[in-house]
Amino acid sequence: MTTLVGVDAARGRRAARAGWWSRWAGLAFVAPFLVLYLWLMIYPLVSGVIMSFQYKDLLSGTSEFVGFWNYEDLSIDPIFIGSIFNTLRFVILTVPAFVVLGLLIALALNRPTRGAAIMRTLFFGPHVLSVTVVTLIWKTVYLPNVGMIDAGSTALGLGPLSILLNPDWALAAVALVTVWWSIGLPMMLFLAALQQVPQDIYEAARLDSASPLRILWTITIPSISKMIVLVAVIEVVLQFQVFGQVNLLTGGGPNNTTRSMVMFIYQAGFQQWQAGYAAAASQILFAIMLVAAGLQFWVSRKPAES
Structure with a gap:
């Protein structure tokens, strides 16, 4: 009996050691990811929140806790408030276009033909270009007097339009560039979703003479x-962060009508060296993106749940 008890105890100790080792081995496997995630994601996020409550001048190195002063100043800054409305307008102009046009293109090209494959490549091609290349291409289209649009309008007797210099059309012109540049990603996501739909459902519908x-x-x-919701949320998050094409095409003009929130943050932080002010603006941008994405997800999911 004593021998059996000793054997059972030894087995229990070995099992405990094996369980301890398996737990720590699993932690060792995920430790590199955790370290990088904490270093590259959580630490900057927490640092940005702390910085938003400070007066921090990058040029002089001055740092002082000022509480909500940065947020109060932003609430009465007309340029920042204007950048919020510009960004919201840009999101409204681009996100529905990405969802609708991306789905329509995917529906048109969802067929196993060589022509459809070539067209998919052509639509996705601009997405791999850098923002600098894209803006250089479109500047030749939008250039006043000598650009493609102004040359065409002059030939038709309408005179030069100078779209990028027109406060009413400049933001829409940037939105058009963005849709042309990035429509490939929504198209490919929709194509992937469409190819997962069982074909026998379509065959049954056609047998029932469905239009x-x-x-x-x-x-x-x-x-x-679900893919429609995913594309909408992805594009909301991406388009709230618009910066490159605005900076290179219009520089925020004319009359600040195209200045985005990210451009405001960049100028406050790296041109005026007010890191605390820029950090507070970035926290507001993060909150708006979070609310917009959550609202989009909730509105899209509500009919399915009811």
Whole structure:
């Protein structure tokens, strides 16, 4: 009996050591990711929040706790308030276009033909270009007097339009560039979702003499509704961070009508050297992005749950 008890105790100790080792071995495997995540994500996020409550001058190195002073100053800064509305307008101009046009292009090119493959490549091609290359291409289109648009309008007797210099059209022109540049990603995501829909459902609908529009509304869109939500949320987050094309095409003009929130943060932090002020603006941008993405997700999910 004593021998059996000793054997059981030894087995229990070995099992405990094996369980301890398996737990620490698992932690060792995820430790590199955790370290990088804490270093590159959590630490900058916490540092930015702390910095937003400070007066921090990067040029002189001055740092002083000022509480909510940065946020109070931003609330009455007309340029910052204008950048919020400009960014919201830009999101409204681009996100529906990404969802609708991306889905329409995906529907048109969702077929196993060589022509469709070539067209998918052409639509996705601009997405791999840098923002500098894209803006250089479109500057030749938008240049006053000698650009493609102004040359065409002059030939038609309308005179030069100078779109990028027009406060009413400049932001829409930047939105057009953005959609042309990035429509490839929504298209590919929708194509991936469409190819997961079982074909026998479509065959059954055609046997019942369902029209293409009815098939679209009753089969296709419900089947890829999760991807529609995902694309909308991704584009909301991305377009709230618009900076490169605005900076290179218009510089925030004319009359601050295209100045985005990220451009305001960049100028406050790296041109005026007011890091605390820029950090406070970035926290407001983060909060707006969080609310907008959450609201989009909630609105899109609510009909399906009811």
